[in-house]
Amino acid sequence: MSRHQDQKVSIFERMGIYMVVIALVIIGSFVSPNFFTGSNLLTVLNAVALLGIVATGMSFITYSGNMADLSLPSVMAFSGIITVSALPLGLPIAIILGIIAGMAIGAMNGFVVGRFNANPILWTLAVTFFMEGFMRYVCGAQVYPDTTPGSSGEVFIAIFRIDDKGLLLNYICLFVNKIFGTSYVISFEIPLVVIVMFAMFMISHFIMTRTRFGVESKLVGSSREAAAGSGINVKRVVLMDFLFAALAASVGGIFLASMNKLGVFYLGKGYDFKAVTAVVIGGMFLSGGHGSMINVLGGVLVIGLLANIMTFLGINTFQQNIVTGSIFILVVGIQQYSLRKQGKDHG
Amino acid sequence: MAAQRSIALKMNNVCKHYPGTLAVDHVDFEVNVGEVHALMGENGAGKSSLMKILAGSFSDYTGTILIQGKKVQLHSPKIAMESGIGMIYQELSLARPISIAENIMAGRLPKKFGFMLDRKQMLDESRKCLKRVGLDVHPDTAIEEISQHEAQLVEIAKALGNHPKILVMDEPTSSLSRKEVAKLFEIIEQLKKEGLTIIYISHHLPEIFKVCDRVTVMRDGKKISTDKVKDVTPEKLVEMMVGKAVDQFYTGHKTTIGDTVLKVNNLSRYGFFHDVSFELKQGEILGIAGLAGAGRSELARAMVGLDPIDAGTVELNGEYLPANTYPNSVREGLVYLSEDRKVDGLFLRLSVQQNIVAAIIPEHSTAGVYSHKHEDDTALEMIDTLEIATPNKLAESSNLSGGNQQKVLLAKWLACKPKVIILDEPSRGVDIGAKKMIHEAVIALANSGASVIVISSDLPEFVNLADRAIVLRGGYIIGEMSKDNMTEESILLAANGESKDMITQSEVSS
Numbered sequence: 001m002s003r004h005q006d007q008k009v010s011i012f013e014r015m016g017i018y019m020v021v022i023a024l025v026i027i028g029s030f031v032s033p034n035f036f037t038g039s040n041l042l043t044v045l046n047a048v049a050l051l052g053i054v055a056t057g058m059s060f061i062t063y064s065g066n067m068a069d070l071s072l073p074s075v076m077a078f079s080g081i082i083t084v085s086a087l088p089l090g091l092p093i094a095i096i097l098g099i100i101a102g103m104a105i106g107a108m109n110g111f112v113v114g115r116f117n118a119n120p121i122l123w124t125l126a127v128t129f130f131m132e133g134f135m136r137y138v139c140g141a142q143v144y145p146d147t148t149p150g151s152s153g154e155v156f157i158a159i160f161r162i163d164d165k166g167l168l169l170n171y172i173c174l175f176v177n178k179i180f181g182t183s184y185v186i187s188f189e190i191p192l193v194v195i196v197m198f199a200m201f202m203i204s205h206f207i208m209t210r211t212r213f214g215v216e217s218k219l220v221g222s223s224r225e226a227a228a229g230s231g232i233n234v235k236r237v238v239l240m241d242f243l244f245a246a247l248a249a250s251v252g253g254i255f256l257a258s259m260n261k262l263g264v265f266y267l268g269k270g271y272d273f274k275a276v277t278a279v280v281i282g283g284m285f286l287s288g289g290h291g292s293m294i295n296v297l298g299g300v301l302v303i304g305l306l307a308n309i310m311t312f313l314g315i316n317t318f319q320q321n322i323v324t325g326s327i328f329i330l331v332v333g334i335q336q337y338s339l340r341k342q343g344k345d346h347g
Numbered sequence: 348m349a350a351q352r353s354i355a356l357k358m359n360n361v362c363k364h365y366p367g368t369l370a371v372d373h374v375d376f377e378v379n380v381g382e383v384h385a386l387m388g389e390n391g392a393g394k395s396s397l398m399k400i401l402a403g404s405f406s407d408y409t410g411t412i413l414i415q416g417k418k419v420q421l422h423s424p425k426i427a428m429e430s431g432i433g434m435i436y437q438e439l440s441l442a443r444p445i446s447i448a449e450n451i452m453a454g455r456l457p458k459k460f461g462f463m464l465d466r467k468q469m470l471d472e473s474r475k476c477l478k479r480v481g482l483d484v485h486p487d488t489a490i491e492e493i494s495q496h497e498a499q500l501v502e503i504a505k506a507l508g509n510h511p512k513i514l515v516m517d518e519p520t521s522s523l524s525r526k527e528v529a530k531l532f533e534i535i536e537q538l539k540k541e542g543l544t545i546i547y548i549s550h551h552l553p554e555i556f557k558v559c560d561r562v563t564v565m566r567d568g569k570k571i572s573t574d575k576v577k578d579v580t581p582e583k584l585v586e587m588m589v590g591k592a593v594d595q596f597y598t599g600h601k602t603t604i605g606d607t608v609l610k611v612n613n614l615s616r617y618g619f620f621h622d623v624s625f626e627l628k629q630g631e632i633l634g635i636a637g638l639a640g641a642g643r644s645e646l647a648r649a650m651v652g653l654d655p656i657d658a659g660t661v662e663l664n665g666e667y668l669p670a671n672t673y674p675n676s677v678r679e680g681l682v683y684l685s686e687d688r689k690v691d692g693l694f695l696r697l698s699v700q701q702n703i704v705a706a707i708i709p710e711h712s713t714a715g716v717y718s719h720k721h722e723d724d725t726a727l728e729m730i731d732t733l734e735i736a737t738p739n740k741l742a743e744s745s746n747l748s749g750g751n752q753q754k755v756l757l758a759k760w761l762a763c764k765p766k767v768i769i770l771d772e773p774s775r776g777v778d779i780g781a782k783k784m785i786h787e788a789v790i791a792l793a794n795s796g797a798s799v800i801v802i803s804s805d806l807p808e809f810v811n812l813a814d815r816a817i818v819l820r821g822g823y824i825i826g827e828m829s830k831d832n833m834t835e836e837s838i839l840l841a842a843n844g845e846s847k848d849m850i851t852q853s854e855v856s857s
Contacts, residue, residue, distance in 0.1 A: 219701075226694045
C-alpha cells in the first residue's frame, strides 16, 4: 500500500508540474488565438522573471527546512533603495552596494536562525516590520535616480528594459553552429531579466545538486538534529541559505527598482508569498529536504501562465490573487495530508 | 475471603505479543494491599510491557487481571484509571508552562454553573493533594518555576488525585539527589501506611532493599520469581536478572593494544558529570558502565563537542580538540553513534544511501563542489559488509526494520573511517541477528586499529565487547575494571557502587 503510494507520488513529483504547464498552454490556446504566440509567451516569461529570480532564493530557505523568508520583500526594497542612492558612484558600484545591503539582512537572518534556532517565519516577519520603518525613517519616502542623459541613472532605469537584441543568444548560436555545422539564427528579442532568471535557475540547480553546501542543505532540511548529529555545521549551512536567498532577492530588487524608476520601501511587497507559492507548487516540501530547482521553475511558469490566461479571460488582479491563494492552500493541504499518511505508514 | 481482599492486584497468565516477539510470556503477578512491591529486570525483560498492560496501553493482551478481586479488562488508559491504577512515568508528563493546580486537576477541572472553571475548588483540591506528598508550594506556581524534585512530587500528587488503589512508579529516583530520594522514601512510607499499594520499578539495588517489601524479577518476558526482600541478597537478585546461561554467540575481542589515542583530562559539565579523566589506547574497546542517569551519554556527547563543557580538555593523538564543535571532531576522526537513532541519528525520510554518505560529504568535496561518484560504491559496500536488509540502496530508511536502521547508522560512521568511535547503546531495540552483526563489525573495527568506547545497558553486550571498563556513578568515575573480573553481575554491582572486583578511583591514583 505505502509502496504503491510512493510510486504515484514520485511520478507526479518528477513530471507533474510540466504536465500542468503543458495543460495550461493548451487551455490558453483555446481561450485566445493570441495566446500561443511568441510574443505572448515572452510576455509571460517577462512577467514572471522577477518572481522566478526571488523564487530561486526562496527555494533554499524551504529546502533547508526553514519554510520561508518573509523578509525577502524588504531585502528587495532595500537593495533597490541603496542601488538608486549609490548611482552617483557609478552603476557597477551601485549594484554591488545594493546587493551587499540586501545580503546584510540575509546575514543577520541566517545568523539568528542558525545560531539561536529562532523560528524563521516569526523572525523574518519581525525583520520585515523593522526594515519597513527603517527604510521610511532613514531613507525618506522615495529615492529617484537622476536620469539626465549620459548619467548612470539613465542606464539604470534601462536595465529592466534591455532586450538582448539577439546579441548574446546569437553568440551562442554562432558557437553551436560552428561546432555542429548548423545554421540557427535567433530572430526574437529576449529581455535581460528573463536571461538572468534562467541563469539564476541554472546556478541554483548546480548549487543544490552539485555542491557540498547544497547537499548539506538537503540534510539539514530533512532533519536538523540528524544533520548536527552527523557532524554537519548546521549554523553555517543555514547562514549560507539565508545569504543566497538575500542575494537572489537583491538581484530581483534591483530589477524592480529599475522597472519602477525609483527606490521605495514598498517595492517587493507580495513577492514573499508568491515565491513560496511557486516553490510549493514546484513540489518542494514545506517541511524541507525535498524538491528540485527544475520543478520550481515549473511552478514559476504555472503561476505566470495562470495569470496570463486569467487576464485574457478578463479576471482582475484581486480575483487572480484569490485563485493563487486557493492553489497554495490546496497544494499545501495535499502535501501535509500525504506526509501525514506516510508518517502513519511508518508508524 | 479475608485473604482475597488483601490481594490488590492479581495478573494471571498474562501475555503480550509484539510482531516477532513475546514481550510478556505467561506471567502470573500478585501484589498485596499496602505493600511496596519491586519489579526488576534488565532492559527488554518485559517489565515495562507488563506495566503498560496495567496502564491500559494495549487492548490486545491475553490473560486475566483482577483488581481487589474484581475482574477488569484494561483496554484503555481511561478504564485503567477508573479501575484504580495510577502511573508515574520516568519522564515527567507535566505541562511546564501551566500551574501546579491545573496540572494536578487536568482532565477533571471543577466546574461552576456547568461551564465556568471553579478556581477556588481547583486550588483547594490540589492543595490537599500536595499536602499528601508533603509539598508546601502554592498551587498557582507554574511547573517550570519549581525544581525537578518538586515536579516529581507534583507528578505523584497528580496521580494521587485520581484516588488510585495501585500506584506504579517507574524509576522515580533517576533524576533526584540522595537527599531528595530520602524524602521520597518518607512519602512512600506514609502512603503505604494509608493503605496504598505501590509497584516500584528501579535498577538501583540499594533502593529496593530500603523501601520495598517484596520483589519480583523478570527476564526475557517471563517471571523468574517473587521473594520477600529480606530473604534475598543483591548478588542473588542480579543473578536472577542476568540468568545463569551466558549467551554462547559472544566471541569476545582479543587484540594487541597500542599507544594512547584519546586522553580526557578533568572533563566536567556541572550537573551532569565531574572531573572525568581517562585514556583510550589504539585498538582498545573501553566500556563506560553506569546506571541510567549516571551521566554516560552526557559525557560522550560533551567529549565529541555535541554538548558544551564547563571544564577540562580532550586530546586526540596528542592534539587538543576545541570544545563544542562536533563538525571538527568528526573531521579529526572522533565520532559518536547516538543513543536514539530516530532523533539525531538517522534521516528517516532519506534513502539508505544518503544516510550512509551523510558524514563524508566534506571528504568528497573539492573547493565546495561535491562529487557524487563515490556514493554508489560506498553505499553498496556498506550494505554488503553489514548485511543491511533493504529492497535497494535508494529505499527510504524509515521503511527498514529497527535492526537494519541501526546498521545504517553504524554504516554512516564506518564510512568515515573513524579513529575513535563512541557507541551509545549500539544495539538498542535490535533483533539478535542484527546485534551479532553489529558486534562483529565493532570488533573488526577495533582489530583494524580504531579505538572504541561502548556505552550499553545491555550487560551481556557490554561484557562481551569491553576490554576494560570505567564505572560512572552520579557523574563521577568511581573505579575501573579489567576484562578478567568483568561479569554481568560485577558490572551491575559496580554501577550500584557495591563492587569488590573494582579498583576504586583512589586506589588508581595512589
